[in-house]
Amino acid sequence: MNCLEERILKDGVVKEGNILKVDSFLNHQLDVELFDEMGAEWAKRFEGVEINKILTIEASGIGIACVAARHFNVPVVFAKKTQSVNLDGEMYTAEVESFTHKNKNNVIVSKKFLNENDKVLIIDDFLANGCALQGLISIINSAGASVAGIGIAIEKGFQSGGQIIRNLGYRLESLAIVDGMDPATGEISLRK
Amino acid sequence: MNCLEERILKDGVVKEGNILKVDSFLNHQLDVELFDEMGAEWAKRFEGVEINKILTIEASGIGIACVAARHFNVPVVFAKKTQSVNLDGEMYTAEVESFTHKNKNNVIVSKKFLNENDKVLIIDDFLANGCALQGLISIINSAGASVAGIGIAIEKGFQSGGQIIRNLGYRLESLAIVDGMDPATGEISLRK
Numbered sequence: 001m002n003c004l005e006e007r008i009l010k011d012g013v014v015k016e017g018n019i020l021k022v023d024s025f026l027n028h029q030l031d032v033e034l035f036d037e038m039g040a041e042w043a044k045r046f047e048g049v050e051i052n053k054i055l056t057i058e059a060s061g062i063g064i065a066c067v068a069a070r071h072f073n074v075p076v077v078f079a080k081k082t083q084s085v086n087l088d089g090e091m092y093t094a095e096v097e098s099f100t101h102k103n104k105n106n107v108i109v110s111k112k113f114l115n116e117n118d119k120v121l122i123i124d125d126f127l128a129n130g131c132a133l134q135g136l137i138s139i140i141n142s143a144g145a146s147v148a149g150i151g152i153a154i155e156k157g158f159q160s161g162g163q164i165i166r167n168l169g170y171r172l173e174s175l176a177i178v179d180g181m182d183p184a185t186g187e188i189s190l191r192k
Numbered sequence: 193m194n195c196l197e198e199r200i201l202k203d204g205v206v207k208e209g210n211i212l213k214v215d216s217f218l219n220h221q222l223d224v225e226l227f228d229e230m231g232a233e234w235a236k237r238f239e240g241v242e243i244n245k246i247l248t249i250e251a252s253g254i255g256i257a258c259v260a261a262r263h264f265n266v267p268v269v270f271a272k273k274t275q276s277v278n279l280d281g282e283m284y285t286a287e288v289e290s291f292t293h294k295n296k297n298n299v300i301v302s303k304k305f306l307n308e309n310d311k312v313l314i315i316d317d318f319l320a321n322g323c324a325l326q327g328l329i330s331i332i333n334s335a336g337a338s339v340a341g342i343g344i345a346i347e348k349g350f351q352s353g354g355q356i357i358r359n360l361g362y363r364l365e366s367l368a369i370v371d372g373m374d375p376a377t378g379e380i381s382l383r384k
Contacts, residue, residue, distance in 0.1 A: 023305075025267075078222065110220055
């Protein structure tokens with residue numbers, strides 16, 4: 001069991017509606033020492049894979065990506081989310097629809113920071129239905145860059161996002177896969 | 193001249209309207225090695241100051257704060273920005289009005305992550321008129337916590353935010369203070 005899995009079992013809180021609250025260490029208060037261990041774990045799993053850039057998305061992905069990037073010695077680019085359509089032509093944009101929030105967002109990256117030579121590791125905090133991730137992949141494809149791999153902190157294994165990404169042939173390394181949660185008992189089942 | 197000042201002179205781009213574009217290393221593409229050097233510099237400047245938490249604000253502050261936090265061995269909390277008023281009682285909230293964008297935003301931190309024992313170092317990427325910073329200070333005061341110091345990457349010395357904060361008696365350490373910019377020549381004047 002890795003450091004993140006241990007922490008989820010210790011400090012994760014299950015709420016009604018398949019919600020796993022990890023705001024005490026992952027996405028509001030941030031345990032950067034844990035992020036460093038997560039970065040080391042991804043570096044081990046992606047050893048030998050050519051990676052020259054990490055792509056993440058605001059806001060919760062940024063801290064994890066930046067601390068992890070120290071293990072890869074590459075810069076981070078974070079995609080911006082906006083509902084605005086006030087964009088000039090110097091941006092890659094993907095419109096993604098959220099299953100959870102029922103709204104549409106643009107995922108945006110400046111063309112200056114992605115090109116056809118980039119081998120990109122995507123890092124994000126959560127993978128559930130995978131909308132944000134689909135937008136990031138779309139943007140990497142638009143730039144002619146390639147997806148070297150995908151590192152997710154917590155995958156909700158009972159939602160479809162992870163399976164779709166694996167079906168598409170991407171290498172997805174989730175540090176913890178939650179297969180089930182019980183709000184009555186607070187029990188969290190992690191995939192072995 | 194520190195690493196950030198050198199980088200601003202090398203890669204900062206001046207645009208009309210007192211805009212300094214540093215998106216190639218500070219707030220869109222992120223040079224995490226530079227962030228690490230910035231963290232080391234703040235650690236040196238705040239040596240001997242009791243700090244047990246770093247507070248920043250989404251989105252651009254998060255990466256800088258997380259990498260810097262490795263030099264302080266403390267967790268990071270990031271404040272959320274939202275225009276929503278759908279808040280329950282478990283949040284500290286400050287309403288701040290942006291001089292730049294003419295809109296009002298809420299700055300929000302869960303009550304779980306700030307309390308009267310916290311000695312907080314605030315970190316953010318930019319200080320101009322200081323609206324976001326004023327909101328963060330207001331939230332720290334609401335929690336009964338104390339502001340141990342403020343670390344800013346780039347202060348626009350020709351706008352009032354930094355002076356107000358110093359007048360209020362806070363210890364503000366800006367790694368680079370821009371005193372003037374010329375969009376015609378691209379020249380950037382840094383305070384010595």
